[in-house]
Amino acid sequence: MKISEAIRTKRAVRKFLDKSLPDDVVKTILNSGRRSQSSKNNQAWQFIAIRDKETLKALSQCGEWAGHIAGAALCIAILTPDPNEKFQIMFDAGQAAAFMQLAAWELGVGSCPASIYEAEKAREILGFPAEWHLRIALSFGYALDEEKISAPPKKGGRMSLDKVVHWDKW
DSSP states (O other): OOHHHHHHHOOBOOOBOSOOOOHHHHHHHHHHHHTSOOGGGOOOOEEEEEOOHHHHHHHTTSSTTOGGGGGOSEEEEEEESOTTTOHHHHHHHHHHHHHHHHHHHHTTOEEEEEEOOOHHHHHHHHOOOTTOEEEEEEEEEOBSSHHHHHOOOOTTSSOOHHHHOOSSOO
16 A cells, blocks of 8 residues: 555544454554654654553543543553653654554554543553653554445545645745
């Protein structure tokens, strides 16, 4: 699959089959995040790869719209230093997230980001140190509805290029 095709066809998948992901698929996804670019090559992230069903369920309760994590085969929590220190920190975390989601999509694995609003509850569940922060987690798994993976782009699903691009000046 070409990158442009993955970008064009990528869909959010929130309902997953009760089927684990092979280790090589998980490592490919994680390596894609690790290989993403970062400001000044700081690589200011750590990933927690979660497969345990009880942990997935508990983490799914740390964000108002994070329920899809409970049914995932894998969740990757993207930890960063304090995101209020530099705006690049969350930009870099977002790039790592996008790289992982696109790598998963190429492998036939669906995903969806979740905002973690109850950060201290998440810290208790996952046991990460105080200097790290969790704002974004990604759920991964094989789509419950296979049509979700192969569905054509929705008409009107994205604004046209001429509505979002300004040339040379606003």
